[in-house]
Amino acid sequence: MDNQAEVREFLTSRRAKISPERAGLPVGSRRRVPGLRRSEVAALADVSVEYYAKLERGHLAGVSPAVLEAIARALQLDDAERAHLLNLAQAADGSDALTRPRRRAARTFTPHRSLQWVLDAVTAGPAFVRNGRMDLLAANQLARAFYDDVYAAVGNQANLARFNFLDPASRRFYPDWEQAADVAVAILRTEAGRNPHDKELHDLVGELSTRSEDFRTRWGAHNVRHHGTGTKRFHHHAVGDLTLAYEGLDMAAEPGLTLTVYTAEPGSPSEEALRLLASWAATPQQLTTPDR
Numbered sequence: 001m002d003n004q005a006e007v008r009e010f011l012t013s014r015r016a017k018i019s020p021e022r023a024g025l026p027v028g029s030r031r032r033v034p035g036l037r038r039s040e041v042a043a044l045a046d047v048s049v050e051y052y053a054k055l056e057r058g059h060l061a062g063v064s065p066a067v068l069e070a071i072a073r074a075l076q077l078d079d080a081e082r083a084h085l086l087n088l089a090q091a092a093d094g095s096d097a098l099t100r101p102r103r104r105a106a107r108t109f110t111p112h113r114s115l116q117w118v119l120d121a122v123t124a125g126p127a128f129v130r131n132g133r134m135d136l137l138a139a140n141q142l143a144r145a146f147y148d149d150v151y152a153a154v155g156n157q158a159n160l161a162r163f164n165f166l167d168p169a170s171r172r173f174y175p176d177w178e179q180a181a182d183v184a185v186a187i188l189r190t191e192a193g194r195n196p197h198d199k200e201l202h203d204l205v206g207e208l209s210t211r212s213e214d215f216r217t218r219w220g221a222h223n224v225r226h227h228g229t230g231t232k233r234f235h236h237h238a239v240g241d242l243t244l245a246y247e248g249l250d251m252a253a254e255p256g257l258t259l260t261v262y263t264a265e266p267g268s269p270s271e272e273a274l275r276l277l278a279s280w281a282a283t284p285q286q287l288t289t290p291d292r
Contacts, residue, residue, distance in 0.1 A: 003196065004058025007088050011056045013222040014075045015041055022076070044074035060092040080190060084224040087193040111138035118259075119143075125244070125263040125274060132191030132256055133201050134160040134184060142274070145281035146236065146262070149173055161188060161204065165212040175233045175241070185218040186225040193224065195256065227258075238280050239273040 016035040020027050025040055036044075042052035047067060055063065055071065068089055072082045111119075111129065119127045119140040126143035130136055136147065136158040144151060147160075149169040156162045164170050164184045174180035191201060208215040227248055234242045244262040251257045264270035 003060075003088065003091050006193070006196070007058040007060050007092065008056060009220075010084065010088065010222045011071075011075070014077060014081065015056075018076055023074075041071070041074050045070040047071075058092075060089040062093055063089055080186075080224045080226045083226075084190060084193040087196075091193070091196045109137045115254075122261055123278070125261055127259070127261045129251070129254075129257055129259050130160065131258075132187065132195060133198070133204055134187060136160065137257065141281050142278055143262075145238075145277050146234075149237065159204070160184060161208060161215075165208050165215045169237075172235055172237070175235055180232070181214055182218060182223070183225065183227060185215060185221075186223045187227055189219065189222060190224040190226075232262075236273070236277065239276045242270045242273050243268070244270060244274075 015038070016033070018035050020031075020036065020040070023036060023040065023044060025036070031037075038053055038056060039049045042049045045052065045067070047070065052071075055067075060068075068085060072085055075081075077085060115129065115138060119129070119138060122140055123142070126140065126146040128136055128139035128143040128147075136143075136150065139147070147158075149167065150156055150160065150163045151158055153163070153167055153169075156167060161184045164174070164181055170180070171177045188201070188205065191198070192205070195201065205219065209219060229245075229247050231243060231245050234244065236242060242264065244264055246260055246262045248258045248260045251259055264274050
């Protein structure tokens with residue numbers, strides 16, 4: 001991806017989100033830009049206006065860590081946004097080459113036997129491994145049943161982002177579809193900053209941008225996030241509504257991959273729904289599927 005364009009659009013979008021009041025500056029009158037002016041960011045970061053303008057034009061190569069931290073503070077970046085800025089700076093001067101995750105194609109990835117054993121040992125909830133492009137690379141039986149719609153559509157290529165934006169079934173599967181869409185794009189945008197030379201990611205973004213206005217609008221917002229823990233709502237075609245907590249774990253042995261486990265609150269209707277889903281996964285022909 002065009003690093004200078006990425007830097008320019010990211011910094012501009014972050015500056016537009018910070019109001020003068022939020023930055024502790026007087027509001028004044030006759031403001032012609034949303035958020036802060038370049039001069040205000042420069043003053044907050046203690047750099048010259050000319051120098052900040054150069055950075056915002058996309059020239060991050062050679063910028064010191066101290067200046068990057070000052071810019072991050074001035075723009076009130078959260079942890080994910082700060083990491084994204086640092087990744088963009090590394091890509092600008094080429095220093096990301098040693099820390100860049102190894103490129104791997106989802107179609108050829110084969111989980112090590114011990115990884116599959118770990119996934120299969122999780123029997124109370126869906127457990128799966130994905131990469132930053134949101135390809136499902138390995139899963140336990142319950143995860144395959146949980147993501148039945150994703151695996152069923154050949155065109156999705158077991159990719160959660162394609163499912164989210166190109167498969168109408170996603171709007172039933174995700175009751176909070178808008179939130180799920182925001183998260184999916186933020187994960188892809190984060191990966192683009194962390195691994196800007198991934199051709200398969202470029203191709204995926206191009207495909208989704210061409211085929212989905214919802215994706216295209218969100219991609220232009222340049223939002224990023226860390227996706228480690230939380231709670232989500234789902235509606236599975238076979239077992240109905242579920243509210244599940246999730247934990248995402250970075251895999252030290254496989255840089256760039258994340259192991260995610262979903263689980264339900266003990267004693268909740270969602271826990272019972274997961275038990276029913278496990279039964280459906282083992283003997284699907286014996287369970288009535290209300291949505292099909």
